[in-house]
Amino acid sequence: MKTLPEKAKGIAHGKIILMGEHAVVYGEPAIALPFRATPVEVTIEKIPTPNRIISSYYQGLLCEAPRSLNNLSILIKTICNDLNQSSDHLSITITSSIPAERGMGSSAAVATALVRALFTYYDEQLDASHLLNYVDLSEKIAHGNPSGIDARVTSSDVPIFYQKGSVFEPFTLNIAGYLIASDTGVQGQTRQTVKDVADQVKRSPDQTMPIIKRLGRLTLQAKEAIEKNQAVTLGKLMTQAHESLRQLNVSNDLLDHLVETALSHGALGAKLTGGGRGGCMIALTRTKKEAELVSNKLMEQGAVKTWIHALGADNEG
Numbered sequence: 001m002k003t004l005p006e007k008a009k010g011i012a013h014g015k016i017i018l019m020g021e022h023a024v025v026y027g028e029p030a031i032a033l034p035f036r037a038t039p040v041e042v043t044i045e046k047i048p049t050p051n052r053i054i055s056s057y058y059q060g061l062l063c064e065a066p067r068s069l070n071n072l073s074i075l076i077k078t079i080c081n082d083l084n085q086s087s088d089h090l091s092i093t094i095t096s097s098i099p100a101e102r103g104m105g106s107s108a109a110v111a112t113a114l115v116r117a118l119f120t121y122y123d124e125q126l127d128a129s130h131l132l133n134y135v136d137l138s139e140k141i142a143h144g145n146p147s148g149i150d151a152r153v154t155s156s157d158v159p160i161f162y163q164k165g166s167v168f169e170p171f172t173l174n175i176a177g178y179l180i181a182s183d184t185g186v187q188g189q190t191r192q193t194v195k196d197v198a199d200q201v202k203r204s205p206d207q208t209m210p211i212i213k214r215l216g217r218l219t220l221q222a223k224e225a226i227e228k229n230q231a232v233t234l235g236k237l238m239t240q241a242h243e244s245l246r247q248l249n250v251s252n253d254l255l256d257h258l259v260e261t262a263l264s265h266g267a268l269g270a271k272l273t274g275g276g277r278g279g280c281m282i283a284l285t286r287t288k289k290e291a292e293l294v295s296n297k298l299m300e301q302g303a304v305k306t307w308i309h310a311l312g313a314d315n316e317g
Contacts, residue, residue: 005123007045010116014038014098015105015153016181016282017273019219019241020162022197022248024147026209028216029163031223032153033173035181037307038104040154042113043093044121051076051087055094062092071141075111075134079118092117099305101187103274108150111138131155161223171223175312177231178291180262180283181273184254185304190275193250200248208248215244229312235268235284242271250276254302259283261301262294 013036020030051062053072058065062073072092080087092114098106115134119126135151152168153160161169201208218241225234242259245251255272262270262283267290270283283298285291288308295306 005121007043008117008121009044010042010113010118010120012040012109012112012116012154014040014109015150016179016280017103018159018282019222019238020215021103021272021274021276022194022245022250023212023215023219024162024164025194025197026201026212027164028212029161029219029223030149031219031226032149032160032162033179033311034153034156034158035104035179035307035309037181037309038096038098038109040094040096040098040106040109040113042110042117043095044117045091045093047089047091049089051090051092053092053094056096057094057100062090068142071107071111071138072114074141075114075138076118078137079115079134080122083119083122083124085122090121099183102183102279103188103190104181104280105150105154107142108135108139108146109154111135112151112155114138128155159226171227173226173312175226175229175231175234176286177234177268177311178285178288179309179311180267180285180291180295180298181307181309182258182262182281182283182295182298182303183305184258184278184280184302186254186278188275188279189277190279193275193277197248197250211244211247215241218244226312231284231286232268235270238269238271238282238284239263245272245276252277255281257301258298258303261297265294265297266290267294 016033016035018031018033024030053062077087098104100106112135139146149162158170159173218237222237258281259270267283273280273282291308
């Protein structure tokens, strides 16, 4: 019989949609990057009392947690049942640096870290396929019909190229540079912006679909730029993508201002990321020093938080 540890830990990280948001809904490709600048850690400890959860969102008994945490409750019970283990007497501490509702994969990252922590706690092997199945289950409970990209990227060390109806394709992040993510402090409006773009497609397909097709072409060109270590080209493609997203009316004044701020202070490119009208924007620089300058300027001009992430050959872990 196994002797279980008193404590176990699981980790994950956020994700960034580099290119292709909104267009991916219409069959165009998208690229998502693992964003290790926003780590998540889940710690599980054995306790004599009923299950409890400790997080910035909720602290207390798991059985009394708000409905928005049902995905975690069901995930714990499902895994423990599959492993033929008791799901009682667990203290679950969630430490996340990912802001919620910003399009950075917060719920998937927490689920990924929780699955890893539970398997470590029960001293069971966990392969990538089972991990994704469990995280997909959690995401379906939390979001209804997710694309699955968050589950894959928050547990991955490489970018994912994704096209609706096809497989998720990992590829090498072969590019030197630094990515700055900047939080507007405003919750993203993905559900509303997706609906508004759909309405725009319905009303004016001849004007709207070419914009969506262009975003798809830019994404393909961005993948090639990454694979060939062409940071300058990638930056230009990002900025062009932001302009197309503006034409789809999913940006707003603050996002546009932060994009212009980054570009005017040396960024190779900048764009919104995710659903838009809030959430985050991203910018690309050659060096860490340039990234720090852009980060500081973004904070001066209205961002509430920034993160700097080394890409490819520059990645320092």
